[in-house]
Amino acid sequence: MVSSVMWQAAAFFMIMFQCSVRGQISYSIPEEMAKGSIVGNISQGLGLDLKRLKSGKARIFAGDNTEFVGLNNERGILLTEEKIDREALCAKTTPCALHLQVIFENPMEWYDVTVEITDINDNAPIFLKGEITFEISESAVTGARFMLENAIDLDVGSNCHLSYSLKPTDNFVLSLQSQTDSDRNMEMVLQKALDRENKKQLSLLLTAMDGGEPQLTSTVRIHVTVLDINDNPPVFNHRVYKATLSENTPEDTVITFVSASDADEGSNAIIMYYMSGNGDVNDLFMVEARSGEISLKGSADFEKASRYQINIQARDQGGLSDSCKVIIDLTDMNDNKPMISIVSMSNSISEESRPGMVVAMLNVNDLDSGLNGQVHCHINDNIPFAIASSSSFFSLQTEQELDREREAEYNISVICTDEGVPALSSSVSLRVQISDVNDNAPVFEKTNYEASVVENNTPGLSIISVKASDADWNQNARVSYILEDSTVNGVSVSSYVSVQPDSGLVTAMRSFDYETLKHFHFRVKAQDGGSPPLSSDVTVKITIQDQNDNAPQVLYPVQTGGSVLWLRLCHVLQMLDISSLKWWLLMWTLDRMPGSPINYRKLQTERCLKWVYRMEK
Structure with a gap:
């Protein structure tokens, strides 16, 4: 393992960041750094003030919900939340990177952050088998090849470049052949004829060494049993076989055939085929021992692996064998729907919000590749919203001015569809409420009101009700009625009538006399409860009706x-x-x-x- 000093050196030696476009930043760190190690200064990298990190409530969003990297808002730096094992995170995938987003609020915005995890030599080569056994005929000719399984090194790059040594070399030497897939096929080659009568059992030690610093090694013991009389090994028609397979192909489907021939006769010419490889290959494929037919026995998933390599050995009854490699490439099928995650959302927005205001942020991901993984999102028609995209992020924004009195709530369906054939889609429903502002004044039901009262009425008599309505909501729509100040015959109108604030009911404050007042008018104001309040007024005319309440009087003769x-x-x-x-x-x-x-x-x-x-x- 690397010492703590080397860890610190690696951390300082990392590539800090590189901005290709606004809103994207990259860092590089080695794996296995201690928890709390500095990844990079996000404040300097994005050119943001520390106050913005605090006021914007900056936080890290990881699409797979795995928090390897955290954000210190006080210092503006990214820190490791735990030790990161590159092999557990990415296996053999290179480069290995964490794709994160730094999310800000008020206003909403985000920045893409990529943290590449570089490999260190922390895994020694491993042989899958504890020992290797061969039964080889003494008649095996010089140059006969015997396939050996390569060791596995979980590291990548130069750390997983393996070299091998075989000891002793009295009878066998190693042969490493490069293949088209940049892997190497390792074989044990007979360089000196075997003599069963001289030595019946051979024991060799195969050592695998990686290219890391310091170098790590692993060994496996090879046991060779020398058989008598069989002088022709099987020979494959091709050293490499290739086949193509669509993912989700049904089990038991035949993929390809391998074939080898043996010049011997009888039992020495009977060839059996065997498959060797890692656990994934053994779980997915099988070879028919006598026919060489390779078929699918599991479920192949392009999203897990796009290529498989199978080592096939042809062995005759005398123990001679040959080997070949089968390379199977998977083609992607559109078998994954887009996945929609709501990153942030405002459940309520003001009706005075301007076009372009971000209401919600969505992260959309499709595990397929190519066109099958290209996703487009849209929303239902005839609503004042629009959806915009940036990488795998989509934002729901206001597109037009809002009017709560026309529509107080929107149920928005976001539908995301990939470009596969047939296309697959997913949807999510967002509920957005429009909050009210006091933008509507009360409106009277009539442009003016008229009523009549028979003279000699009782004070407190209900004369007429005025009614106004307000299109706003709640307090903004709460209407109060106010009698506007004016005079009738030099006297305040309030001594003649009163208006109830809640109901708008007009009542008489006195008994009217037709002989002194035949009609009068006044204005009533309707005012809402908004801040500031809005109002409108209306004219009310009251007519006094005559009663026969005066007896005839003798005016003549007069004094x-x-x-x-x-x-x-x-x-x-x-x-x-x-x-x-x-x-x-x-x-x-x-x-x-x-x-x-x-x-x-x-x-x-x-x-x-x-x-x-x-x-x-």
């Missing part, structure tokens, strides 16, 4: 002296503009002045009052 006196007093009182109380006190005194009959004085008093009222009106 001239008294009549003139009362008329002059009426002029004086009208000019004085005195209060109502003093007015009635004076009239009460005048009514009791001597010099004329009582009935006549009362008649003159009433005439004087009516005359003054008419003059004021």
Whole structure:
């Protein structure tokens, strides 16, 4: 394992970042770094102030929900959350990278972050078998080849470049042949004829060494049993066989055939075929021992592996064998629906939101490749929203101005479809509520109101109701009615009528007299509860209806002296503009002045009052 000093050196030697376009940043770190190790300064890399990291509530989003890397908002740096094992994370895939997003709120935005995990030499080569056994005829000719299974090294790059040594080399030497897939086929080649009578059993030690620093090794013991009389090994028609297979092909489907021939006769010419390889190959494929038919026995998935290599050995009854390699390439089928994840969403937005406001952020991923993995998303028609894409992220945005009074809530279906044939799709429903602003004033049901009241009514009589409605919601739609200040015959209108604030009911504050007031009008204001409030007003006209409440009076003959006196007093009182109380006190005194009959004085008093009222009106 690498020392702590070498770990620190590797961490400082890592490639810090490279921005190809705005919003994308890359880092490189070696695997197995200690928890809390610095990955990179995200604040400097993105050119963001630390205040933005805090106010935007910056956080890391990993699509597979595995949090290997965390964000320290106080320092603006990325830190490892745990030790990262590159082999567990990516196996043989190179480069091995974590694809993350740094998510900000208020306003919503994101940046793509790629963290490449580089390999260290922390895995020694491994032989799958504890020992290897061969039964080889003593008649095997020099140059005969015996296939050996390669060791497996979980590392990548130079750390997994293996070299081999075989000891002793009295009878056998190693042969490593490069194949078209850049792998090497290892064989044990007979360089000196075997003599069963001289030595019946041979024991060799095969050592595998990787290319890492420091170098790691592994060994396996080879046991060779020398058989008597069989001088022709099987020979394959081809060293490499190739086949193509569609993923999701039914089990028991025949893929290809391998064939070998043996020049011997009888039992020495009977060939049996054997397959060797790792666990995945053995689980997926099988070879028919006598025919060489290779068939599928499991479920092949392109998303797990796109290519398989199978080593086939042909062995005759005398123990001679030959080997070949079968390369099977898988073709992708559109068998994965797009996967939709809601990264962030606002459940409620104001109706005064401007076009382009981000409402929700979605991460969409399709495991297929090529066109099968290309995804397009759309939403239902005739709504003031649109969807925009950036890499695997999609954002739902407002496209038009909103009006809560027209539509208070939207149920938005986001449908994501790939380009496969046939196409596969997934959907998710988003519910967005539109919050109200006070943008509508109350509106009266009528442009004006009219009502009539029979004179001599009782105070408190309900006359008419005015009604206004407000298209807004809740407090913004709560209407109150207010009697606007004005005068009737010089007196405040509030002494004539009142308006109930909640219901708009107009009631009489006094008893009306047709002989002094035939009609009057006033204005009522409807005001909502918004901030600031909005209002509108309407005119209300009240007509007084006459009743037969006055008996005929004898006006002639009159007493001239008294009549003139009362008329002059009426002029004086009208000019004085005195209060109502003093007015009635004076009239009460005048009514009791001597010099004329009582009935006549009362008649003159009433005439004087009516005359003054008419003059004021």
